[in-house]
Amino acid sequence: MTDLLTPVLSANWGTAKSWDIGAYAAGGGYAALDKAFAMTPDQVTELVKDAGLRGRGGAGFPTGMKWSFVPKDNPNPKYLVVNADESEPGTCKDIPLLLASPHTLVEGMIIASYAIGCHTAFVYIRGEVLHVVRRLRNAVEQAYAAGHLGKDIHGSGYDLDIIVHAGAGAYICGEETALLDSLEGRRGQPRLRPPFPAVAGLYASPTVINNVESIATVPSIVVNGSSWFSAMGTEKSKGMTIYSLSGHVTRPGQFEAPLGVTLRELLELSGGIRDGHQLKFWTPGGSSTPILTGEHLDVPLDYEGMAGVGSMLGTKALQVFDETVSVVRTTLRWVEFYKHESCGKCTPCREGSWWLVQLLKQFEDGVAAPGDVDKLLDICDNIGGKSFCALADGAVACVTSAVRHFRPEFEAGYHTPARELFPYGRSALFEVPEGSHA
């Protein structure tokens, strides 16, 4: 039985100048490189497969398997692209990782690139995090100066360049094919698949796209072995991962634990719901994952556990809301986000998210017409699963799950404004003056 918390990726975040190569190397950083170079690329891929590492960006696809899909006989260059466009509402794990320990990602990228035979790798980082961009660029420069990047790395004969690319504000670019279009200097709009990026990705060449945390996990697997990694977690969800607890909890923060920990356990560590309040609803992995309630406190936070209760593990972004919060208000705000971020390519998403916002505003204002809950669900039914990418699915997941768990609260929107039922100021962490519209 492993401990309740198992800091690996976050173990060095509190050390002095943790972002600097000196501190990183002093803690054993870059030791995985020679170990990886002593193996064949295929052996590295097999090691990651054996460990059972699954993608930490939301979908949970096995990382090693993704690498093995890159065709060996394709004459084009191969590319690794790290998705650091962390923008899913509630998700806040990759940004602190990159701020505190950007070298962990750089080391992981070198190993992953070696495994797939790539010589140019990219980090696509959202633009709205200036200091994280600074730290990451600084880390890449330091890695070149130390001989971990460039030509003939560590005398292995292997060459790699890393390009850090800052985005410009578009949630959709976290979707891997939209990210590729954006990285090619276009509007970030998803591509139809097939062909999959492993065959025709960046510049129509074989491309692997992985989340920051997935790649940052690789050095620890190389150093400690696949059985070390798979000793943590559950049968099908192996290893440790970062859970981000936010919202109405006494102490929000990042918790690195084996997959399968429960929200009840994490809440106990964080001092529970804020004083004098009770849990109302929560998301397991960002706003695109269907909401859950107090009934689900003991469900393992792993891929299977969350799927078993009709949700998804997603990015492990546990947003916790207490009884003061209007679920109608929250749902509307999430859907406004999706409406704004819909890239406009697919009609059901572009138009449907617009209609959802209009209708949900009427619920919030208490002027929805009797029967509009069914209209809401009907519109959702016409959006979900009918677009190129999963943005639309996320937009409807928060609505359908909110109605599933809190239908009477939506029906109250036929006659009573949400702010009367749930005075908004009570949800704030500070006193909101009388007469505020907020």
Next chain:
Amino acid sequence: MSGHEFKSFFPDSGEVDMADTSTNIDETTIAELRELAARYPQPRSALLPMLHLVQSVDGRVSPAGIEACADVLGITTAQVSGVATFYTMYRRRPAGKHHVGVCTTALCAVMGGDALLERVEHKLGIGPDETTADGTFSLERIECNAACDFAPVMMVNWEFMDNMTPEKAEKLIDDLADGKDVASTRGATITSWREAERVLAGFPDGRADEGPSAGEASLLGKSIADAKGWAAPKPEETAL
């Protein structure tokens, strides 16, 4: 004339202001745009960084900036405009010296973000997507900025301002207006939006070593684990 004018539903959308032809783009800028294009296997990949650079020079995406990008990349100005109007960080009207963001996505909103925005609007006398008459501040209602464990969150020139309150927000604005040194809670000393845009474009400002490694919330799990003596297993305990 049909009498029907297209009006976008999106408050921050709209075309690039072609009437304002002022520009600071010179040969140095063109050389830097070329340098960015040369960093990628295919030059067009540099378009997003190039537009960040245009903003740092002209304070917005200017018509001259669009033409310069198109010239350097050998694509049309329509192609560049199409990209410039897709991404929210590109401003079609001049941004302020300091660009202030208040997160009003669901979690920040309910925890006080809506009230913060109201207070900041009142303090600055402008609404979202507007710039103060003296050009010191512009305001944006921002979306989730990946700092939810520090909610409610504001940003200044894309630097974190964590755990905000209305009082802190007012002081922040006063201090910036007075030209005092203001440090991000998890970042560097605040410079200006234009300088930030230059860093995003890919020209470092040497400030990576400023600020802490992590905020308190980021370190919470690790500090609890340390106090309890919890850790990942040792590799030798798990060997097959």
